[in-house]
Amino acid sequence: MKTNWLSSNSTTPPWRIPANERLVIKVAQHYLKNKQVDKAVTVLSKSARRGDASGLLLSWLARADLQAGKTAQALAASRLSIQRQPDAYDGYESQIEILFQNNQLAEAVHTLNRAAKSLRPDPPALVGLAGLYAIYIKAQPKDAATKASAVALLDRVAKMNFSSSHLWQTVADTYTQVNQPKKAAAIYLKLLSEQPEPPVVRDALHEKLAGIYFQVDDKTNAMKQLEAIVRDNPTRYPEPGFLWANWPLKTTNWPRRPTITKCPSHGPQFRRGLL
Secondary structure (H helix, E strand, O other), X not given: OOOOOOOOOOOOOHHHOOOOHHHHHHHHHHHHHOOOHHHHHHHHHHXXXXXXXXXXXXXXXXXXXXXXXXXXXXXXXXXXXXXXXXXXXXXXXXXXXXHHHOOOHHHHHHHHHHHHHHOOOOHHHHXXXXXXXXXXXXXXXXXXXXXXXHHHHHHHHHOOOOOOHHHHHHHHHHHHHOOOHHXXXXXXXXXXXXXXXXXXXXXXXXXXXXXXHHHOOOHHHHHHHHHHHHHHOOOOOOOHHHHHHOOOOOOOOOOOOOOOOOOOOOOOOOOOOXX
16 A cells, blocks of 8 residues: 555654655655645755755755746755755756756856866766756857866766666767767667667667768768668568668758657656666
């Protein structure tokens, strides 16, 4: 029988105890999911008044305040989150989200660089930060210095020892977003050679490799990836020529491509639970 943590027969439900942060955050996430932002802010604020409130809880208060339109309060909560736990990702993530929304890009870059220096060497957190760098670079593609910082961060992660194929794929995807196709291709190829991925994931990896090879005008290797998709899906795609004929703009100027299949998507907190 599942416990209903929103309503309890006890005089004081567990989630109303401010120190029970895990449950407070869970209840707040439920409220946010159901567009009950004011209730989320209320329950998080009560817990955040404690002197020992964690950076994680404060980061969720920042997110809830932002959704409630309380930008100043959200920024204050995110700053306190970083102050409490300067080596944790959550405070930086919430603060950068606020700065992006306010178009405070210079301050966002400062926060990104501070996070890159301060975060503990946790692969999911560093990959999450690299993803935030990629969002900024998409908006400011001429900022070569910040792009170099993002690439350096990804290079740092790529030297770490972790086994999550999902996380490795996210590293490769982020390399692609910061215009490092060769490094991305190397990871995709490694995943295909070493990991027993499900067919839907293998198709997506082959597709991404084909896209990279088309972008650098390497039609030979692009065709090999299409052939691999056909080999794994003989009934769906009778021959690679069919995919080739229906793949538009096979040149270095090719900006978009059709989606043959999709990898599992991830949300803002995609880094959690990957390892």
